[in-house]
Amino acid sequence: MSHQPLIRVKDLSVNFQTADEIVEAVKHVSFDIQEGQSIALVGESGSGKSVSALSILNLHEAGHVCYPNGAVIYQQQNLLLKPEAEMRRIRGRDIAMIFQEPMTSLNPVYPIEKQMLESIMLHQRVDRPAALKLALDMLDRVGLPDPARQIKSFPHMLSGGQRQRVMIAMALSCKPKLLIADEPTTALDVTIQKQILELLRELQAEFNMSVLLISHDLNLVKHYADYVCVMNKGELVEQGDIQSVFENPQHAYTRHLLASQPTQLVSASNQERQTLLKGSNICVYFPVTKGFFKRKVDEVRAVDQVDIELRQGETLGIVGESGSGKTTLGMSLLRLQSSTGEISFNGQRLDTLRESALRPLRKEFQVVFQDPFSSLSPRMTVEQIIGEGLQIHYPQLDAVQRLQRIKKVLAEVDMDESALWRYPHEFSGGQRQRIAIARVVILEPALILLDEPTSALDVSVQKQVLELLVRLQQRHQLSYLFISHDLNVIRSISHRIMVMKQGQVVEQGDTRTLFSQPRQAYTRELLSAAMLNHQS
Amino acid sequence: MITPEPITTAVVDQAASTPAAVHMSPGQRAWHRFKANKRGYYSLWIFTFVFVLSLFAEFLSNDKPLLVHYENEYYFPVFQFYKETDFGGDFETEADYQDEYVRDILTSNGNWMIEPLNPFSYTTISYHSEMANPAPPSEYNILGTDDRGRDVMARLIYGFRLSIVFAISLTIVGTAIGILAGMLQGYFGGRTDLFFQRFIEIWGSMPELYLLIIFASIFQPSIWLLIVLLSLFGWMGLSDYVRAEFLKGRNLDYVKSARALGLSNSGIMFRHLLPNSLTPVITFLPFRISGAILALTSLDYLGLGVPPDTPSLGELLSQGKENISAWWLSLSTFGVLVGALMMLIFIGEALREALDTRRS
Numbered sequence: 077m078s079h080q081p082l083i084r085v086k087d088l089s090v091n092f093q094t095a096d097e098i099v100e101a102v103k104h105v106s107f108d109i110q111e112g113q114s115i116a117l118v119g120e121s122g123s124g125k126s127v128s129a130l131s132i133l134n135l136h137e138a139g140h141v142c143y144p145n146g147a148v149i150y151q152q153q154n155l156l157l158k159p160e161a162e163m164r165r166i167r168g169r170d171i172a173m174i175f176q177e178p179m180t181s182l183n184p185v186y187p188i189e190k191q192m193l194e195s196i197m198l199h200q201r202v203d204r205p206a207a208l209k210l211a212l213d214m215l216d217r218v219g220l221p222d223p224a225r226q227i228k229s230f231p232h233m234l235s236g237g238q239r240q241r242v243m244i245a246m247a248l249s250c251k252p253k254l255l256i257a258d259e260p261t262t263a264l265d266v267t268i269q270k271q272i273l274e275l276l277r278e279l280q281a282e283f284n285m286s287v288l289l290i291s292h293d294l295n296l297v298k299h300y301a302d303y304v305c306v307m308n309k310g311e312l313v314e315q316g317d318i319q320s321v322f323e324n325p326q327h328a329y330t331r332h333l334l335a336s337q338p339t340q341l342v343s344a345s346n347q348e349r350q351t352l353l354k355g356s357n358i359c360v361y362f363p364v365t366k367g368f369f370k371r372k373v374d375e376v377r378a379v380d381q382v383d384i385e386l387r388q389g390e391t392l393g394i395v396g397e398s399g400s401g402k403t404t405l406g407m408s409l410l411r412l413q414s415s416t417g418e419i420s421f422n423g424q425r426l427d428t429l430r431e432s433a434l435r436p437l438r439k440e441f442q443v444v445f446q447d448p449f450s451s452l453s454p455r456m457t458v459e460q461i462i463g464e465g466l467q468i469h470y471p472q473l474d475a476v477q478r479l480q481r482i483k484k485v486l487a488e489v490d491m492d493e494s495a496l497w498r499y500p501h502e503f504s505g506g507q508r509q510r511i512a513i514a515r516v517v518i519l520e521p522a523l524i525l526l527d528e529p530t531s532a533l534d535v536s537v538q539k540q541v542l543e544l545l546v547r548l549q550q551r552h553q554l555s556y557l558f559i560s561h562d563l564n565v566i567r568s569i570s571h572r573i574m575v576m577k578q579g580q581v582v583e584q585g586d587t588r589t590l591f592s593q594p595r596q597a598y599t600r601e602l603l604s605a606a607m608l609n610h611q612s
Numbered sequence: 613m614i615t616p617e618p619i620t621t622a623v624v625d626q627a628a629s630t631p632a633a634v635h636m637s638p639g640q641r642a643w644h645r646f647k648a649n650k651r652g653y654y655s656l657w658i659f660t661f662v663f664v665l666s667l668f669a670e671f672l673s674n675d676k677p678l679l680v681h682y683e684n685e686y687y688f689p690v691f692q693f694y695k696e697t698d699f700g701g702d703f704e705t706e707a708d709y710q711d712e713y714v715r716d717i718l719t720s721n722g723n724w725m726i727e728p729l730n731p732f733s734y735t736t737i738s739y740h741s742e743m744a745n746p747a748p749p750s751e752y753n754i755l756g757t758d759d760r761g762r763d764v765m766a767r768l769i770y771g772f773r774l775s776i777v778f779a780i781s782l783t784i785v786g787t788a789i790g791i792l793a794g795m796l797q798g799y800f801g802g803r804t805d806l807f808f809q810r811f812i813e814i815w816g817s818m819p820e821l822y823l824l825i826i827f828a829s830i831f832q833p834s835i836w837l838l839i840v841l842l843s844l845f846g847w848m849g850l851s852d853y854v855r856a857e858f859l860k861g862r863n864l865d866y867v868k869s870a871r872a873l874g875l876s877n878s879g880i881m882f883r884h885l886l887p888n889s890l891t892p893v894i895t896f897l898p899f900r901i902s903g904a905i906l907a908l909t910s911l912d913y914l915g916l917g918v919p920p921d922t923p924s925l926g927e928l929l930s931q932g933k934e935n936i937s938a939w940w941l942s943l944s945t946f947g948v949l950v951g952a953l954m955m956l957i958f959i960g961e962a963l964r965e966a967l968d969t970r971r972s
Contacts, residue, residue, distance in 0.1 A: 407868075410872060412868060412871060412872060434874075435874040435876065436874065437874075438872060438873060438874030439874060441872075442872055442873070443868070443869060443872040445865040445868065445869060446865075447865055450864050450865045450866060451864075451865035451866050451868075451869050452866055453866040453870075453884050453887070453888065454866075454888060455887040455888055456883075456884075456887070464870070464873060464875070464883070465873045465874075468873060468874050468875060468879075469873075469874065512869070515869070515873075516873075519873075
């Protein structure tokens with residue numbers, strides 16, 4: 077029995093039926109999951125990794141999906157052919173799953189207790205007190221503080237990491253043989269990410285279960301899986317032990333993925349340059365009010381007495397976990413968020429200007445947002461989106477000149493002219509981010525605030541966008557304020573780095589110095605959680 | 613959660629590979645999508661045709677001839693006032709072209725006249741019928757007459773026109789006010805929003821029907837009074853939806869980007885937020901138009917609507933109720949109402965699909 081794999085996926089293909097075509101999401105994929113093994117499916121978005129994993133549980137929406145060939149063999153039975161009623165018994169009890177988004181995978185209207193007991197009582201067939209005891213044990217095991225109290229709380233009262241712990245506790249409460257973890261830490265901060273993954277590893281050894289880890293993050297896979305399957309466009313292009321795949325990749329796509337890890341793109345900055353943006357004593361406090369008369373009882377210090385300086389042609393990376401105030405700081409510096417403190421841009425005070433006086437100056441400092449899906453107005457064509465700023469700040473241009481500039485900037489961000497008449501939804505994430513960059517670059521600004529511009533992108537696209545940014549910086553002498561939670565990305569593009577935690581600056585300095593000799597404990601913790609190899 | 617990512621990529625690739633889709637302007641694309649919905653497309657044509665036809669009701673259904681040839685001269689009674697004496701009659705009053713005496717003069721001695729298809733206006737009383745009014749359909753009155761002997765066909769044509777014109781103007785005014793109020797509330801939020809919301813609560817609790825009855829007794833009832841009164845109350849439902857869309861939209865990144873670009877408040881509101889907040893407006897548009905038609909019809913039915921002589925579908929229905937056995941009254945009015953409302957809803961459905969740019 078022990079030589080038999082726990083689950084054998086054989087020649088699996090998955091097709092989705094849409095209104096007018098059939099999409100082949102997974103094509104002839106085969107892999108085995110051994111008992112107690114930690115196996116990873118890696119690939120970029122659209123590679124079919126999640127679809128393959130969901131097929132094991134047959135969790136696709138019925139009616140839209142069909143399996144033209146292949147089988148998922150578990151205990152000598154093909155799970156794809158099992159009737160829904162039998163699958164329901166296997167789900168949760170034998171094979172459990174945790175999802176990426178801990179916010180939405182717990183039902184917000186029920187307390188944790190109800191949701192946990194439900195599945196335990198269903199699968200273990202025990203009575204309520206026994207189930208409660210089991211649930212408390214499990215919550216304790218996953219490291220949720222004070223489980224007896226927390227089990228009564230509603231999902232929104234827990235932090236993201238705590239919620240993911242609850243999800244894991246729920247998944248493991250029935251002692252499954254296989255846990256499918258679909259991007260389990262992608263929505264979490266790096267330090268929490270590390271804790272969760274380590275917890276998963278401990279529990280895996282303890283329960284002797286197999287884990288199927290789905291991730292886009294090669295770095296994470298490398299540290300937490302024994303065996304890896306690389307997927308691209310629905311096909312499994314390469315599989316093997318972690319060591320052999322990472323050290324000696326056979327397939328061109330694997331090599332391409334590995335090469336897409338951000339590398340150092342800029343060298344140390346020139347100290348002689350002029351100061352472009354200077355902020356001193358920047359504070360953003362949000363009052364916490366209470367009662368009918370909105371009495372101020374407390375305040376949240378989103379940004380607390382931050383001093384910042386950015387020189388011309390330089391990239392300052394601001395790094396921190398969620399809630400560290402890095403975005404709020406960026407927005408305050410551009411006067412998109414009200415704040416106190418002195419902000420001067422090119423020697424001119426911004427904080428004292430009225431909004432209407434500020435508007436003509438806005439051409440000089442622009443912003444690119446994280447989510448390329450929501451930052452482009454969905455009902456405007458690319459031409460309208462890119463041309464809008466020109467109409468405001470260069471009203472003297474006629475339609476022909478405007479179109480010329482738009483075409484020129486599109487070429488600069490490596491987009492085709494045919495994009496002009498199309499709408500944002502027709503483009504991929506990377507292309508949209510290029511459009512967002514084109515929209516700000518066309519104004520010839522001096523400063524661009526980049527708020528997690530690559531976080532929503534696949535790793536290979538991410539690298540292309542970073543390279544584009546560096547190229548534009550060198551060509552136009554741009555200054556970047558680069559906000560990110562991803563140390564890898566920050567390191568590759570920044571001249572200097574500023575680490576933020578709870579609204580305050582923990583540490584700042586040259587990229588190289590900061591990475592090689594971090595002075596503060598928090599910085600060291602961040603660096604170790606990011607699992608970076610100390611290269612350079 | 614997992615979205616079926618392969619599908620989205622497939623859509624992108626497909627869009628990229630069809631060159632025809634690339635070179636269409638936004639308007640053309642919307643029209644393309646509209647046409648894809650056959651039911652709505654044909655409804656639009658039929659509705660437009662019928663509505664435009666009804667705009668020329670005077671040429672279709674009138675007791676005055678379109679053209680008269682009398683003693684080698686041409687007369688246009690539809691446009692101009694002619695005395696009976698102009699045609700050799702006895703009276704100084706307008707010629708009654710339905711009168712046998714006048715007809716005799718105009719159709720003999722080489723004189724002739726071209727009459728509309730249905731030679732009755734909405735106030736013309738038909739004397740052809742040998743039965744008591746309301747008279748059933750006959751060769752003269754193809755849909756019969758109402759209880760005062762007026763031709764039902766004529767009253768339906770004019771009534772339909774009035775209903776549609778009324779409904780469209782009421783919808784335009786109500787929607788414009790609703791959008792504007794919703795925009796202001798949603799975009800500025802805070803105190804503005806608070807004030808508006810309380811105002812709407814108070815305003816919305818006013819008894820609309822009583823006000824209509826009171827105003828109907830103070831002022832001379834007219835179609836304009838009705839439009840003004842109904843517009844005063846009709847904007848509130850819509851403004852809530854637009855407000856919600858704006859509240860949601862103003863925190864989105866593309867609005868922040870527009871602010872960062874240096875766009876003014878009104879620019880952001882009209883260029884960025886409004887087009888993306890129109891979905892509820894457009895969803896409700898056909899229902900608002902049909903609702904307005906129904907409102908006018910029911911007010912007329914109750915006798916609170918337009919003045920008595922005005923052709924109205926509601927008045928016909930109320931006659932139908934009083935003369936149950938006169939099936940031609942209620943049945944024909946019912947047919948016109950159902951037909952118009954159904955086509956409007958089909959058009960609205962297609963319109964909504966057409967404006968959704970995410971549809972391929």
